[in-house]
């Protein structure tokens with residue numbers, strides 16, 4: 062059956078070539094398109110995570126819902142001891158976040174003021190690399206404030222100016238101090254740049270009575286793809302008063318936005334496939350209906366309908382395999398090349414800045430699993446496209462088919 | 467043994483015009499017969515051969531093949547019956563266009579699972595008998611009508627079926643080829659015991675056969 066299928070393919074060249082070309086281009090486009098979609102999402106995510114959010118963060122249960130001083134992690138050291146033993150974690154740092162009033166001579170605004178570990182934070186987030194003016198924090202930077210550019214604009218202060226802080230300490234007592242603006246940063250995420258300001262924990266903890274306490278602990282991983290496995294391990298080992306949450310939960314809105322984006326992407330590609338499907342089917346149908354007599358002959362001399370089906374499936378299998386065999390390495394190479402050399406699309410970071418996207422570069426995702434399911438979809442499409450022609454041809458009786466003109 | 471009782475066959479052309487192609491046919495063909503269906507064009511020879519060969523259904527009546535009722539078989543069962551027990555020589559040849567002459571002749575043997583060597587030898591043997599051995603590598607559409615006809619005959623006889631149904635096998639052949647073909651058929655019949663039924667009005671065939679069944683307008687008029 063296989064060799065007869067092959068001979069038919071060589072004999073009916075027009076149909077073979079169209080099917081081959083269509084399959085080739087749809088496979089190629091599909092692989093590249095999905096790689097682009099996954100790639101842009103991947104880079105959005107990576108950038109967003111790099112800015113400030115951790116791959117995993119640990120909270121005392123209740124903090125994420127209620128916030129405030131009642132739900133602080135009271136013993137950071139004990140949690141960090143647990144984390145230090147878990148595989149797959151490359152680094153972690155604790156943050157003490159509070160909301161308070163920042164005021165300059167003329168202006169005041171509510172802000173998120175956080176005590177951070179400057180050295181560790183430098184490795185974990187983009188706070189350091191998004192420095193715009195002045196200097197970043199250090200362990201001994203004292204009352205130095207490191208604030209977002211848009212916050213600085215609101216307060217109308219410049220480097221070296223004093224900024225007063227009023228808030229409540231971790232024990233709910235009154236806390237007030239004078240900070241000095243030492244540096245500014247710009248991540249591109251407006252929300253963040255207009256409300257966030259940082260101090261070194263060593264100084265801020267004294268003011269807030271927050272030693273060994275934290276709002277949450279931020280964790281970075283060796284391999285982001287293993288986030289669920291590592292998170293499970295953390296949950297297993299962690300005191301149940303704490304919860305460990307992955308970025309998927311933390312960045313729900315961004316993940317949802319990406320899902321919506323993917324859905325639109327898949328809808329448009331589905332429409333494209335519907336067109337391809339019908340074109341392949343029509344060519345298959347035209348070919349098969351020009352061969353009614355031939356199928357009548359085959360049936361007359363002893364091919365069952367099952368064999369005819371097998372024959373036509375073999376034909377489409379050979380054709381689509383040949384096309385996929387050419388298209389897959391090319392598509393994979395394109396995905397691979399652009400995963401290493403992302404192409405630049407001006408304005409991307411502008412559009413997605415609310416999600417913390419800081420780069421105009423879009424790399425393609427190169428993932429063999431993704432490419433495999435892409436290929437499977439193309440096969441499926443081709444197989445589905447031959448079903449109707451098969452039903453058509455098998456609806457003839459052998460004698461009818463032999464007389465068909 | 468093939469037995470037909472009260473077989474009727476109609477063709478419908480549109481709503482009103484129907485053709486009563488086989489009218490109450492009762493016929494018995496014994497194993498090892500060498501017989502002919504004869505009659506004017508349009509009298510129903512091909513229709514009757516197709517019915518006997520389980521190629522086409524009939525509207526009423528019964529057809530038995532060695533005690534087996536073939537009119538009630540499913541489409542697939544009839545297909546396998548044709549493949550395993552019958553050899554057809556179609557009036558319109560019905561060669562597979564993408565296969566070479568050699569592959570066409572060996573096709574049924576291949577479907578029936580003969581091994582490649584045996585097929586090759588047998589194909590060569592019948593091709594020589596029918597003088598098409600130097601066309602083995604050609605495609606059917608490059609052959610003349612007579613050559614295609616001989617390929618169709620070769621395909622039908624190559625697998626040595628129990629029954630051969632040959633519809634106008636000599637229609638496009640010259641006298642030399644017709645005689646060679648009939649000699650081959652007779653040898654198959656006598657040496658291998660193959661039951662052979664022709665449909666033809668060719669004198670070479672009429673002269674060779676042992677029994678002539680005359681049809682007219684869908685009925686048997688003489689036996």
Ligand SMILES: Nc1ncnc2c1ncn2[C@@H]1O[C@H](COP(=O)(O)OP(=O)(O)OP(=O)(O)O)[C@@H](O)[C@H]1O
Pocket residue numbers: 464477478479485487506507508509510511512513514557
């Ligand atoms: N598929 C068909 N549809 C409609 N009518 C048909 C069909 N096949 C045959 N007939 C009719 O049935 C009758 C018998 O046809 P059949 O082909 O059996 O004749 P035949 O004896 O083989 O003729 P010939 O010697 O020309 O081959 C004819 O009147 C023909 O028109």
Ligand SMILES: [Mg+2]
Pocket residue numbers: 511512513557633
């Ligand atoms: Mg006829």
